[in-house]
Amino acid sequence: MPTSTVENYLKQIFLTARESGERCVPMGQVAQAMQVVPGTATTMIKGLAKNGLVEYTPRIGVSLTEEGETIAIQMLRRHRLIEYFLVETLGMDWSEIHEEAEHLEHAISDRVLRYIDAFLGHPTTDPHGDTIPSASGEWKKRTLESLSGVGEGIGVKIARVKDQDAEFLRFAETSGLMPGTRMRIVNRNASADCLELEIKEKDTPITLGMGAAEKILVERTES
Amino acid sequence: MPTSTVENYLKQIFLTARESGERCVPMGQVAQAMQVVPGTATTMIKGLAKNGLVEYTPRIGVSLTEEGETIAIQMLRRHRLIEYFLVETLGMDWSEIHEEAEHLEHAISDRVLRYIDAFLGHPTTDPHGDTIPSASGEWKKRTLESLSGVGEGIGVKIARVKDQDAEFLRFAETSGLMPGTRMRIVNRNASADCLELEIKEKDTPITLGMGAAEKILVERTES
DNA sequence: GCCGCTATTTTGTTTGATCAAAATCGAATT
DNA sequence: AATTCGATTTTGATCAAACAAAATAGCGGC
8 A cells, every 4th residue: 555645746746747748747846746855756756666656767757657647546536525525515614625635535545435425426526626536537628728818708617726725715715716606707907917807696896816817717608 | 743653552541541440551551452562662652751641650551641631532532423424424334434433533633523523413422332522521421331241131221332343343233232222131141151132123032142242331221 | 078057866864653582670489 | 589480671673754965967058
């Protein structure tokens, strides 16, 4: 059984690779994602390579093997199922669940996870709107675009909120910026670096900086 | 924050002390309860003493300080709340929850535990019939006797099943020997070392060896 | 082609938890 | 009192994960 640290490294490599579009992730980024000094990452990765979980090329970077990727995807599944559970069943606050899930995903056995999955009715997306991989490790992708790139007058539905920062999530929640929310871009002001939104069924429009808008992924509902 | 190993030592000392009625627990018993070699226990306990969680007298044994006891009781609370949750909410099997709870009790944050407690409606006893300490660390004691000591013809209600062994719990469950079950001792045969029981609202009587009967604690319902 | 910057790797330590085996203490038996 | 046995304590080693700081490799600029 991999330790929780190993699981985190694999998950982080997977996420970073997805983010950058590259299969191979340089050591520096691994270290940064894991919040450790570079030397620590090198040592760990050499260990993972010895166990066949990653392929490691010195001075180039690291990529997941089949086996490593399977574990990474399972970790994502755990994380998201747990988030879903904390919000939907226990009624926890959207902004406080990430760190809890981060912890719990390593502690919960497959058995308990199966029961939770069944109890929840096998959900397919978590409260952030991220897809929950199936037990066999597959998931459907969606074509999403960032809110920051959407033009004036376009109607969209929030699909995901990328940020994990509790502060931002609290703000998003109180403003109603959650997955599923439908809205329209009223005004787009590039020089002021902000967007004005009108949330469906609410009257006060919201103004959002581009930095924040970038973190919100949407699907178009009308063009 | 104490590590999970520290928490386990404290819990085990508390439980062993309760069991034996002595405040002070000899090292050998600590080692046995923790399933480590005696030397390991000595080293750990010296560490706990340095942190003010236990009082340690070499060659005599160890006892909990105020602070150590508080932590031990909180661990019991966590353990039992989690067991309750696994059985009542997720519908897990009575025989498989102990080891899960053993694990989870160290992983779940106070915050999540509070939510679980509220979700469950603040229960006061776990599925084994053990009292769940309140958040402030108190609990009511009951006067229980072992089934092995009850005379013929007496009606009793199961209050607790002491064993944690999955095999035994499975047997107990399929036989209907669970907390709350009412029954009567039909026959008591000291030389055959067994008891014959009649469970209320069932017709086939059950025969139980004294070893097993000892693990079942009951309250009298008639005398 | 050499210089120096940055990213990476090496090396040496630390901490927590464990084991194995050797040393030692205490009490019961002779 | 001396002996012996069982329970404890000490000692020395290991393992995983981390850090700090020194060593090094690779690449762009001159």
